[in-house]
Amino acid sequence: MKSAIVVAAALATSASASAFAPRQSGFGHGYPPHGNETSNHKPLVDSKALQASITADALVNGSQTLLDFAYSFPDRNRLIGGGGHNATVEYLVSTLESLDGYYTVETQAFSTVVHIGATWSLFIGGANTSSGVFDYTASGNVTGNLVAVANLGCDLSDYPSTVAGNIALISRGTCQFGLKSVYAGNSGAVGALIYDNIPGDDTLTGTLGVPPRPEGPYVPTLGLTLDQGTALVASLSSGTIINANLNVDAQVENRTTHNVIATTNHGALNTTLLIGAHTDSVAAGPGINDDGSGTIGILEVAKQLAKYRVNNAVRFGFWSGEEEGELGSYLYVDSLSASGRENIRAYLNFDMIASPNYIHALYDGDGSTFNQTGPAGSAEIEHLFEAYFTAAGENFTATAFDGRSDYAPFIEVGIPAGGSFTGAEQIKTAEEAELFGGTAGVPTDVNYHGPGDTVDNLAVDAFVLHAKGIAASVAEYATTFASLPPKTAVKKRRSDEMSRSRKEGRKGRKVMM
Known part of the structure; x- marks a missing residue:
């Protein structure tokens, strides 16, 4: 499906x-060998x-x-x-x-929504915090407490009731970034932070996938490093309340583009x-x-x-x-x-x-x-x-x-x-x-x-x-x-x-x- x-x-x-202008003999149909005189004289x-x-x-x-x-x-x-x-x-x-x-050279046109850029900021506990942005994230200026999501956030049951009105903190892994963002929103979260599961200094980026998803819409979604994420999870597990603000302005356009097909x-x-x-x-x-x-x-x-x-x-x-x-x-x-x-x-x-x-x-x-x-x-x-x-x-x-x-x-x-x-x-x-x-x-x-x-x-x-x-x-x-x-x-x-x-x-x- x-x-x-x-x-x-x-x-x-x-x-x-x-x-999409198919060759005379036609893509998608069975035809016998074909040729031209020039090619037949080549080795x-x-x-x-x-x-x-x-x-x-x-x-x-x-x-x-x-x-x-x-x-x-x-x-x-x-x-x-x-x-x-x-x-x-x-x-x-x-x-x-x-x-x-x-070659017979053809083009095949199609249109789709394209993420062309974004501006964003993240403040955690009032401090300006480095972060990455995900393509196709929703735009929005949202504030709430961080709530750690159980497991990897790949099932709706991983999202506690306390995430409603707050910001979900989710580990990367197993399922798609887009599904994590949608499940956060379906659980009432106003935003999501996804942190990496491998070490590195670069904040996590990627794509949520071209919308719409069948499960629902995205929420504003940014990425963190593994060190950032695990430090926040540790603080939350000790009972610390951590407030965050995500301000995301994402730009998308509908664009037309082309495949190029060349057949001998x-x-x-x-x-x-x-x-x-x-x-x-x-x-x-x-x-x-x-x-x-x-x-x-x-x-x-x-x-x-x-x-x-x-x-x-x-x-x-x-x-x-x-x-x-x-x-x-x-x-x-x-x-x-x-x-x-x-x-x-x-x-x-x-x-x-x-x-x-x-x-x-x-x-x-x-x-x-x-x-x-x-x-x-x-x-x-x-x-x-x-x-x-x-x-x-x-x-x-x-x-x-x-x-x-x-x-x-x-x-x-x-x-x-x-x-x-x-x-x-x-x-x-x-x-x-x-x-x-x-x-x-x-x-x-x-x-x-x-x-x-x-x-x-x-x-x-x-x-x-x-x-x-x-x-x-x-x-x-x-x-x-x-x-x-x-x-x-x-x-x-x-x-x-x-x-x-x-x-x-x-x-x-x-x-x-």
């Missing part, structure tokens, strides 16, 4: 659905040659182009519907259309490989690792692939609205017919592949690490990437199929998926530092969702390694899907985990819970 968030997004797209794609064509200079230059787009506008970001993101979309379309007709004009459409990355940033920064790195990584592969012939059609999806809850990728999957979904033999996702304190993480398609397998074929995709990193002499680890990036709608409908990722806000462990170098006890991307997510803070060595991994996977599956299980009818698979992700409207490794 679609959540209110996704239903709202779908309703918002209905007026602009005509902006069949070669993995080593395609990998060799991916260079550090091209990746860095492409990333600088995205940064220049962001910095050309006062908000200095690539938030959907803003100048920096619109320039990104135009750049992708013009670049892909310049490749001598190798040859290769079998009924065995299509789809590669995706998201093109948008949060309001706080230009998003050059998140996910400019994935955007430029797959764009460079698309450019170099145009030198070759492929057996299977290859489609590149540049998704918008990921930071608002994978809106663009959900829209795309929902727009496909049953046969169109079945025609996609595999989906590969690349979201943050140049983190400065990186890990080399592969989606756990076989479930051997997180006990949650992807659809049939996902294990084989994971093993392909394992073989690539092994051949490159690099260690690798697993990351969960937790539904928090643009692969979510694909695995929900049974399409095998995989990909790689280098880390976001999570703290690098000593074991990971041993495997990958870098610094333990520090986030894998300390600039995550901030103004420091720029070209200067990309790990270029990781960027090149993962981009060449994209090339290796594209070369393999553009040639043959023989390593995957036989194609069967795609059936929807909406697990509880995926439903939670979709309701939240947030991606996985990104701060959502």
